[in-house]
Amino acid sequence: MFSKELRLAVEQAYLRAAAEAGWTAPVPAFAIERPKDAKMGDYAANIALQAAKPLHLAPRQVAERILLHLELSEDFAGAEIAGPGFLNFRLSQAFYPRVIDALLEDATAFLATDCEAGERILLEFVSANPTGPLNVVSARAAAVGDTLGRLLRLAGHDVLTEFYVNDAGRQVEMLARSILARREELLGRPCEIPEDGYHGDYVVELARGFQAQEPGDFEGQPEAERVEAVKAWALRQMEERRLRTLERYGVHFDNFFSEKSFRDRGGTEESVGRLKGHTYEAEGALWLRTTDFGDDKDRVLRKSDGEFTYFAPDIGYHDSKYSRGYTRAIDLLGPDHHGYVARMRAAMEALGHDPGSFEVLLVQWVRFLNHGEVQSMSKRAGEIVTIDELLDDVGTDAARFLFLMRSHDTPLDFDLALAKEESSDNPVYYVQYAHARIASILRQAGEFAARPDYSLLTSPEAEDLLRRLGQLPEEIRDAASHREPHRLTRLAMELAQAFHAFYNRNRVLGVEENLSAARLNLAKATQAAIGQLLWLLGVSAPERM
RNA sequence: GCGCCCGUAGCUCAGUUGGAUAGAGUGCUUGACUACGAAUCAAGAGGUCGCAGGUUCGAAUCCUGCCGGGCGCGCCA
Secondary structure: OOHHHHHHHHHHHHHHHHHHOOOOOOOOOOOEEOOHHHHHOOEHHHHHHHHHHHOOOOOOHHHHHHHHOOOOOEEEEEEEOOOOOEEEEEHHHHHHHHHHHHHHHOOHHHHOOOOOOOOOOEEEEOOOOOOOOOOOOHHHHHHHHHHHHHHHHHHEEEEEEEEOOOOOOOOHHHHHHHHHHHHHHOOOOOOOOOOOOOOOOHHHHHHHHHHOOOOHHHHOOOOOHHHHHHHHHHHHHHHHHHHHHHHHHOOOEEEEEEEHHHHHOOOOHHHHOOOOOOOOOEEEEEOOOOOHHHOOOOOEEOOOOOOEOOOOHHHHHHHHHHHOOOEEEEEEEOOHHHHHHHHHHHHHHOOOOOOOHHEEEOOEEEEEEEOOEEEEOOOOOOOEHHHHHHHHOOOHHHHHHOOOOOOOOOOOEHHHHHHHHHOOHHHHHHHHHHHHHHHHHHHHHHOOOOOOOHHHHOOOOHHHHHHHHHHHHHHHHHHHHOOOOOHHHHHHHHHHHHHHHHHHHOOOOOHHHHHHHHHHHHHHHHHHHHHHHHHHHHOOOOOOO
């Protein structure tokens, strides 16, 4: 929450120094950053290093001139020149009450302090085929997408989370035919599961369920109508199961977008029509000249048999994100889809959308381990295949936290044994324990002053904790703008670590009344911050464990 | 062959638009509870940031080449 005012102060100091010394170079691009080593202060600016070259001066010399003209608010204790010419700044105690009071008043608003967002974002993730239970391969994307959505919303964006339901293609047709075949089997008639059909146990379950509910004249209907009836019924069943799974997992979608209804109302034709000028006919097919927009080769929109490719309705779907009023589309895709990004971006550009407003986050694969052994995800081996089975095994809190510990663009090893372990080895418990521990202290504390004298918080552990709390708004801003929800787990762990260290060296209860009140408020503010981070992660924040 | 992602401590990984002595967890060694939760804390050991060049006052970070791993390159979805 201080980097913004610091940047302004430094810029103004530079301008005053320039006016006095006759520098003609404008304010250079420079960074306000947090040094790794606390000995170097709380913030550092490299403006002198950046300005030295255009000014033909030594960096330290520039720094000295700037320092002369620097005017800082009372939140800062002062500034000094260090190393090759960094300006280092140290916070004063004056900011303590501002941070603690703000956190206690409204932790959400506090975390959003530095965010200046306000875009309309459509965030699409998971979008798994509706032909089976949600598979564990979607679990990571579900966790990342849901938390990213919460984070972007907290940052001030108008976010719609969306699940694209591929309910139109051959896949659901096959599901319906598979169910029908199983139904024949249940009735004791000879049958054959279609070659590309679905074989999971759930298909048998569905067949049984359908048979129990099927309308009386079902047998008399023509084949095509029967398939349609089963298809519609099966899609509703899968939707219910999907919603139950997602709810257990704490994942919320604002909208489920049906490919079928989009196609039925001519959405694909409309978007393809608007691509005119970028398309051509060749070999009986309709092609989109994506190479005009950076793709490797042109892509077919409509096959020579007159059917659209998968690409065409998908262009229409993405186009609809813009026509529905969103200015930015963010997709989470598996690494097997990365070849697809360039052509979709090309299509968006051809439609007149800013290609930069279409963002794709590739969520890399997860490898499941058990005590370090790689797990095959085969049903036959009795291993975990669905998200439900994963949640049965390790629970929502551990699953979400572990998925969000790593950057989404690196492959992840997920150790099932570790996830189940309720010990300090499991980072989710480490963070939750800090939250519960504070709850326990507050239960025992009784009444205490709401606005005590925070200048009593002088221990190194208290100061470290306060600095971390004060820096949260900047961290949140960066996590949101970089689309890196995994930073939240690190922040939560660091806060928990700072609190545990504080707790071990600073008695909160049973010390002098004013000191106790100051420490209690700090603990309570920390709890609010950890609670808010856990909420963003979709992990529960227990009062007791 | 071409394209994208990745390569950091024994292991799993952080590392902010290039910044100061490269960090954390885990594992290993050692210490801390007759007062707030020991699911905790403190200390120590552990590194050729895949390799080689280049740009820069400064490179784990940017550029080039090479090595290694993953994924993709259909009128499939």
